[in-house]
Amino acid sequence: MWHLVRILAASRLWFSDGNPIATQRGGHGVSSRLIVDGQGFLDVTEMRSLDSMVLDANGATLWLKRRERYSSRFACPSLQNSPYPLSLSLQIDDGGNFSLSIANIPSILTACYSISEQVSGRLKPLPEISAEDTAFINKMIEQKFIPYQNIPDAPKRPIQEIRALGRQYFPFTPYNFELAMTLYDWTTASFARMVLFKIFQYTGINTGIAALPHPLDRESLAVNIWQSNFSVYTPQDADYMRTFLMQPAHSFDNLTAQLEEVIDEVYNFSEIGNRLLVAAMQSMPRTPIASKPRLFSGQVDIEQLGTERFGIEFEECPLNEGPVGVELTHSLTDALASYMAVGKTVTTKMVWSFTDSMEEAMHYSNGIVLVLNPPSGASVWDSVSFVTPLSDDPAKMEYTAAPGTKFKIQSVQHTAVSGKPVTMIGLEPVLERDGPLKAPPMLEEIRQQRLSADVVEHDVVRLGEQGIDFHGSVPSRRGRYKTERQGKNGWMDE
Numbered sequence: 001m002w003h004l005v006r007i008l009a010a011s012r013l014w015f016s017d018g019n020p021i022a023t024q025r026g027g028h029g030v031s032s033r034l035i036v037d038g039q040g041f042l043d044v045t046e047m048r049s050l051d052s053m054v055l056d057a058n059g060a061t062l063w064l065k066r067r068e069r070y071s072s073r074f075a076c077p078s079l080q081n082s083p084y085p086l087s088l089s090l091q092i093d094d095g096g097n098f099s100l101s102i103a104n105i106p107s108i109l110t111a112c113y114s115i116s117e118q119v120s121g122r123l124k125p126l127p128e129i130s131a132e133d134t135a136f137i138n139k140m141i142e143q144k145f146i147p148y149q150n151i152p153d154a155p156k157r158p159i160q161e162i163r164a165l166g167r168q169y170f171p172f173t174p175y176n177f178e179l180a181m182t183l184y185d186w187t188t189a190s191f192a193r194m195v196l197f198k199i200f201q202y203t204g205i206n207t208g209i210a211a212l213p214h215p216l217d218r219e220s221l222a223v224n225i226w227q228s229n230f231s232v233y234t235p236q237d238a239d240y241m242r243t244f245l246m247q248p249a250h251s252f253d254n255l256t257a258q259l260e261e262v263i264d265e266v267y268n269f270s271e272i273g274n275r276l277l278v279a280a281m282q283s284m285p286r287t288p289i290a291s292k293p294r295l296f297s298g299q300v301d302i303e304q305l306g307t308e309r310f311g312i313e314f315e316e317c318p319l320n321e322g323p324v325g326v327e328l329t330h331s332l333t334d335a336l337a338s339y340m341a342v343g344k345t346v347t348t349k350m351v352w353s354f355t356d357s358m359e360e361a362m363h364y365s366n367g368i369v370l371v372l373n374p375p376s377g378a379s380v381w382d383s384v385s386f387v388t389p390l391s392d393d394p395a396k397m398e399y400t401a402a403p404g405t406k407f408k409i410q411s412v413q414h415t416a417v418s419g420k421p422v423t424m425i426g427l428e429p430v431l432e433r434d435g436p437l438k439a440p441p442m443l444e445e446i447r448q449q450r451l452s453a454d455v456v457e458h459d460v461v462r463l464g465e466q467g468i469d470f471h472g473s474v475p476s477r478r479g480r481y482k483t484e485r486q487g488k489n490g491w492m493d494e
């Protein structure tokens, strides 16, 4: 555990956990996000092993390691349940640099442990948020296009609670409510708008119009809205069609005619929503890899898309070059043989959702499951955000990656999970070159120890083996906007 005892900073500070600055924080696999007004974020992440403790601060590390001569367990105070929370001193300049040091180390600790006393680094940048985007979102909130109306299948959150969460997580911006609301709305069936209007862009062609950057495959969009068919989410449902600014449609021609009238407006709506969503995602605290060593995603996450729409979700798909009118559809086999082959790097066009168990991912899978492995040397998942704290359903574990995130394909297997055939793709996020620093060897050693321990503990999938099995059954093919959660005694249907 640790706490801040001295702070030298000209900016206002908050922790995104909402607790006072001096509160004691940490514990193994816990990351705390400090928000520095006008400047950026500092993520302090604690990791422990039997004889050492590491505090990762935006990739730079403070550590304590037991001296060799005190290898006996009894000679030193344990770090596992230490009665000595580390006292830290923090200094932040006005150029986005920080330094963090250990203050007032009790002599019993200095006798037993070698200690790195100070680290420095840079804050992670605050997101850019445009006033025009937030004004647009406010208009959509007033007109009840946001959030999704009459959610039939999740506990939902009252507006007042969303407001309070906005103040807690995004106190650095006057637009904290708009960010919170956009993130909340993503977790509802509104996500269908924000996905479909991203993946059907010909991203290789520029329109020259900033608000609508690429032409759309309009025919595929219309077909996929028309084929929506889960629970109440069909083209005949007024609330579902409202997310596309349309009325219920009883024929494909009617839907196409309606879509032609509103398509630019919905496209603009989706682009603005995606931008604010990404700003909100960037501002959420990070998840330590020590607590979630792998993440999983069932794809495609809208059932009617089918596996032949998976490849077109990436910028690397050559069909993005058009010409406009060519159908954005590409067989998975062909995609896996070219731009998605092992060793290639792909860039997502849309927000991707992951969850923390293979079982849950299989529940959302329509033929594909992704296994996301952490980048080596990282302490936190820098490219994914845990969004459940703002979800309409607190039981839905959801980690999201922004459009533009790059992933390296590590493995592709055609296998079966609980008897269900699936293409399992192993990936690793590719970090930006000037992103968080690589971990020094000391940290990597602890990380590896913990990772192998966690993998055993959690009985994680035995990758590389055929016929992976789970306790409990896997339900049938469904789209992502569905409601079943795994209950104590198996799967609960709505």
Ligand SMILES: *[C@@H]1O[C@H](CO)[C@@H](O)[C@H](O)[C@H]1NC(C)=O
Residues within 6 Å of the ligand: 093, 094, 095, 096, 097
């Ligand atoms: C912040 O750190 C960088 C690199 O260490 C340095 O070049 C820069 O001058 C520092 N900025 C301020 C305002 O001290």
Ligand SMILES: *[C@@H]1O[C@H](CO)[C@@H](O)[C@H](O)[C@H]1NC(C)=O
Residues within 6 Å of the ligand: 132, 136, 209, 211, 212, 264, 265, 268
């Ligand atoms: C998109 O929405 C913004 C905000 O309402 C508006 O100013 C802009 O004209 C719209 N652009 C298009 C192309 O519809």
Ligand SMILES: *[C@@H]1O[C@H](CO)[C@@H](O)[C@H](O)[C@H]1NC(C)=O
Residues within 6 Å of the ligand: 229
């Ligand atoms: C929608 O799904 C139901 C079963 O879940 C099926 O009976 C129905 O035919 C489907 N409708 C369309 C239009 O595909």
Ligand SMILES: *[C@@H]1O[C@H](CO)[C@@H](O)[C@H](O)[C@H]1NC(C)=O
Residues within 6 Å of the ligand: 248, 249, 250, 254, 257, 258
């Ligand atoms: C779609 O159908 C509805 C009636 O179901 C009708 O009121 C509306 O005008 C039609 N829209 C278009 C664009 O054809």
